């Protein structure tokens with residue numbers, strides 16, 4: 450049996466939700482990750498230092514209860530009219546990133562940003578305070594499979610207008626986005642999810658409809674997936690892991706909600722993918738080194754063990770269908786105590 454010991458990974462994009470579910474999702478994330486960058490699209494949105502701090506306290510209490518030592522990296526949600534002063538207050542309260550959702554792009558994004566010009570003061574304040582701009586890079590007005598590519602010119606304008614701003618393009622899904630990220634300066638990085646690396650539109654639509662794979666941005670074609678895998682295994686410091694784990698209860702999923710509960714299976718999936726690509730040695734950089742460096746953080750001190758052992762992803766975890774439910778994965782993962 451082959452096994453691998455790597456520095457404990459970070460998850461630089463996760464939705465821990467709120468209310469009673471927050472406890473289960475926080476504990477689950479703590480099983481494989483040393484730090485979690487938690488997205489702010491809860492209701493009401495985390496768009497002030499006060500709201501961010503209240504949410505942080507409840508999430509951190511659940512992480513602490515897990516006994517894992519896993520830490521939360523807080524974020525705020527950028528909304529028009531928020532003001533530069535509120536951005537500075539969030540930065541002082543420990544925000545590592547502010548999240549830009551184009552208005553109407555995904556879950557709880559109706560109050561997002563219609564145009565970068567509507568948040569000029571806020572972006573300048575983030576640039577000055579050294580807060581990373583995290584972007585859901587899709588143009589909701591474009592056809593669904595073209596939304597990411599359609600947003601690239603907007604992102605290019607932001608990158609060029611704020612020369613000191615660090616930017617993360619979240620959850621890359623296309624070859625065009627990989628090329629764009631490579632072409633931008635070193636202060637622009639990107640997260641890639643396990644599901645965009647492992648699956649394509651055919652997993653959703655190829656046979657029976659599989660809503661478990663439905664997320665935003667929607668999974669794309671095989672040539673896009675191949676470009677994402679090449680970026681992830683390349684060792685380039687621009688590309689790092691963010692699960693975009695986004696659990697929805699079964700009733701929400703039945704009514705069409707976008708999002709996959711991926712954090713419980715992400716590390717086993719990634720180990721299998723990197724192994725298939727003959728690049729197991731590049732897994733640690735992608736999951737545990739590149740993102741930490743981009744965010745200016747030291748590596749985690751803990752370790753994650755990955756070992757080759759076939760197992761079937763259960764139909765249900767924490768009351769939710771996990772990503773790849775029913776599929777057999779070749780690798781398992783567990784934190785070294």
Ligand SMILES: [Zn+2]
Nearest residue numbers: 462488693695
């Ligand atoms: Zn997300």
